[in-house]
Amino acid sequence: MFDVAIIGGGIIGCAVAYKLSMYDLKICVIEKENDVALGATRANSAIIHAGFDPEPGTLMARLNVEGTRQTPELCRRLGVHYKNTGSLVLAFGEEDTETVNRLYDRGVKNGVPGRRVLDGRQARELEPGISDTVTGALYAPSSGIVNPWEYAIAMAEVAALNGCVFSLETEVSSISCENGTWLLSCGDRQIRAKYVVNAAGVNSDLIHNMVAEPSFRTLPSKGQYWLMDKSEGKITSRTLFRCPTKAGKGVLVSPTVHGNLIVGPDASPGSRERVNTESDRLEYVKATALESVPGINFRNAIRTFAGIRANTDRDDFIIGIAAPNFIDLGGIKSPGLSAAPAIADEAIRLLLDCGAELEKKENPVTDREHVVFKDQTDEKKRELIRKNPLYGRVICRCETVTEAEIVQALRSPVPARTVDGVKRRANAGMGRCQGGFCGPRVLEIICRETGMNPLGVLKDKAGSYILYGQTKEADNV
Ligand SMILES: Cc1cc2nc3c(=O)[nH]c(=O)nc-3n(C[C@H](O)[C@H](O)[C@H](O)COP(=O)(O)OP(=O)(O)OC[C@H]3O[C@@H](n4cnc5c(N)ncnc54)[C@H](O)[C@@H]3O)c2cc1C
Structure with a gap:
């Protein structure tokens, strides 16, 4: 059983996981897609807003300004652009x-x-x-x-290093309460947790409705x-x-x-x-x-x-206790990316209000070590190549991404398993040719590193197969 289950692995779920992972808790993030940051978090303007836009006195105004204040230092610690x-x-x-x-x-x-x-x-x-x-x-x-998906992935990676479990391809379809414990049904799997944080983006209303009377609509x-x-x-x-x-x-x-x-x-x-x-x-x-x-x-x-x-029929973010030990972080439209670290603080405050006992871990991981080869000095580049010759092999020519960085993405604490998963972690395929040249080489490296069959490698979400053909097994039938 988990202490806290977070539904949704966007910037909000990942920020909550990152900050909660500093405490002695068993945490899991439940995400329906095959990677984190595949919802609004990967397709937005990527602006950390100053905070003059939201109506004064709203949660949005307060959390925007506070999130924007925290973002530069957080990104520095996490090695995020x-x-x-x-x-x-x-x-x-x-x-x-x-x-x-x-x-x-x-x-x-x-x-x-x-x-x-x-x-x-x-x-x-x-x-x-x-x-x-x-x-x-x-x-x-x-x-x-900011780079929004890099930001979410970085927080997920540090949370994972602190023991947070990421349950991908796991869609919450119903929720019940048994003797004070939440039971989350995800296909044929059931996940139990004492506390639940609803960070399901556009689906936050549907998740809310699984435990409480409808009170907002996406x-x-x-x-x-x-x-x-x-x-x-x-x-x-x-x-x-x-x-x-x-x-x-x-x-x-x-x-x-x-x-x-x-x-x-x-x-x-x-x-x-x-x-x-x-x-x-x-x-x-x-x-x-x-x-x-x-x-x-x-x-x-x-x-x-x-x-x-995730616009709703309300003007503000919808942050509050929806049911005992169940927290909504709903309707997180813009400036949600800017406000993310402050929204995570708000979630922790609400968990405390629910009676959660939060004890700081003794030595949690707080920072991420992440090498971006092209950002290094010439001397550092030479040193990296000396230590690992894969830094000397450029796979994505548009963005100068090396094989070592692609391997780093595949061995990440929340590892890439698709070509676009590698793109989001290592930037390969982000350039002018949009992966036209490096895509097939990335696919080969995925297969070499993970043992996957090339026919099973996806470009992006479930079903986005790249190669079609008969497998050896099919030939033998
Ligand atoms: C066009 C656009 C422009 C924007 N521009 C900015 C900007 O410049 N600056 C800014 O601050 N904000 C901006 N935003 C807002 C910002 O992108 C969002 O506030 C933020 O990404 C929300 O993060 P999230 O984690 O709540 O949602 P998401 O990133 O959507 O994550 C929710 C996750 O929940 C998962 N999920 C849903 N249902 C289930 C389920 N049943 N079981 C398991 N998992 C589930 C989804 O797969 C998804 O990964 C913009 C948004 C858009 C769309």
Whole structure:
């Protein structure tokens, strides 16, 4: 039996697992997919928001600002790519100027450090790529950018080193309570736990309804993006927002931690699972982004993708005790990525309220050791190759990812088992060719390291087979 079962291995479940793993507890993360960070956590804008957007006094406002404060140090400890870039909310005319002023006031109330209102000229001095039609901007220096799935995986890896169990491909389908213990039914498996944390993203309402009366409903909202080649990555050094509307924060243009440019998202009603892109929505995103930054060359797009927001019929995050010893971390829409470490603290506080006894471990692992070859100095690179010649074999030429880093991904405490799992841990396939060259070599290394049959290797989620053909066994039949 576990002390705490966390349902959902997105950034929220992984942050809770990371922070709880510092205590003497038996913890498991139950995730329905074949890897962590496969929900909203892998398809978002990757911005660590300053915190001027949420309504003052809400959980969202408080946890956003606190999460953003914690993120840089946490990323440093975990070896996660993070950059403090700052951001501008662009105004195009009088109505937007009023919004910018309102956001400034909210920033004051929410405790956002260093924010400033700029006129159009000052904004263009900071970011020469923005349109001549920009009349002003709200500048927020504390905002940043991060690699969201790397962040979640890093926290999962440290939690696993501290003994947290990751039960992947395990979908919670019903929950009951037996003598004060929660019984989670996952297909033909049953998992028992004293406390449960519901971090199931868009499905957090469904999980809540398994133990309590319905009190909120997910209204999934799809956001679609363009990802541009590094040739476009320097067109802005800060995140450029439009003024937010009821539908969301609008189409942004931002550098990524890997030096690419991300453009999006729009907002349209979606389903819980479907992440297809649509050409008319992408055209809308493109046209809106070009109003902000006219020089973006969309011929340099390398990928389009979509993510699903866990919007609900409530405006705030839904964080609370749903039933005895059962905690909801529901409706974690944007700025959930920014707020993640603070939401995890909130979960721990609620567990204490439920009566959980939390004793600190004596020497828990808190930091992650993770080598990114191309980030090293020449001297360090030579040393790495001397110690392990696999660092001398570049597998992904676009991103300069070595064989040693791919092996590291496959031997991680939460190991990659798919080609995209390797991509999320080692960055192989993230470049201009999007895995066209390195994909087959990654597949070979997966088979060599794990003993898997090549026909069984997946690109991504369940069913995404890469190779088709007859196996030897089938030939013998
Ligand atoms: C388009 C878009 C843009 C965004 N931009 C930003 C941004 O720039 N900055 C920011 O701070 N936030 C942003 N967000 C919000 C942020 O991405 C989310 O708040 C965050 O990723 C939520 O994490 P999560 O762990 O709650 O959800 P998820 O990452 O979706 O994780 C939930 C997990 O639960 C699993 N699960 C579901 N049901 C079950 C079940 N029955 N059994 C087992 N497992 C289950 C899922 O498979 C999934 O892995 C954005 C979101 C979107 C969609």
